[in-house]
Amino acid sequence: MHIAAALLFCACAAAASAGAAELGARLAKADSARGEKVFRKCVACHTVEKGGRKKIGPNLWNIVGAPVGAREGFRYSSAMLAFGGSWTPERLDAYLAKPRGFVKGGSMSFVGLKREQDRADVIVFLSGMGDSPADFGKTLEASAGLPPPEPExxxxMVAAPGASETFDACTSCHSERIVAQQGLTRDQWDELLNLMVEEQEMEPIEGDARATILDYLGAHYGPGRPNFPQN
Structure with a gap:
């Protein structure tokens, strides 16, 4: 029994070490500018600048390495408070992949980032949004080997002008399939955005961003189209 337990411990330790090495390699290749672009999925619920206000979620300045559930003035779920510890890169990577799967009972509705390199890029971006950014062992060789950006x-959803802004705004809370199943006029989409703010506490989308999203939705998800694209 003791031998089996020791072997299991060694196997778990080896897996953890391999996972840390794999994440380290992704972080060494990560690009903050790409991370900032991916982070657009998060801006409906979070600010990241120093002194930024809380939204549906807390401000994320200095989040890398910060204690979990400790932002002053923000009301965290009991699950997040019980989770404890700090936001290490490893924890952020796992949390960004599947928030509710990593923190059981947590309240964040974001579905997660499937692409491993997207998560690494976001972590490096968030590290830069703090008082002491980490370099994560970056080297010239790692930078030279940076893969080209993947296509959006x-x-x-239909790939057309406005798709990026619409996809980022909508998938911060739900699947894009919910959008693709609708057939509303531009005015009806406008009313729906207002309803989401009033009833779901969604952060308001205003100005040019709102106009771009409404133009896209009205053009591609209006009443004159099939409710769901046939692939």
């Missing part, structure tokens, strides 16, 4: 992936 909008899931089942």
């Amino acid at each position: 992936d909008y899931g089942v």
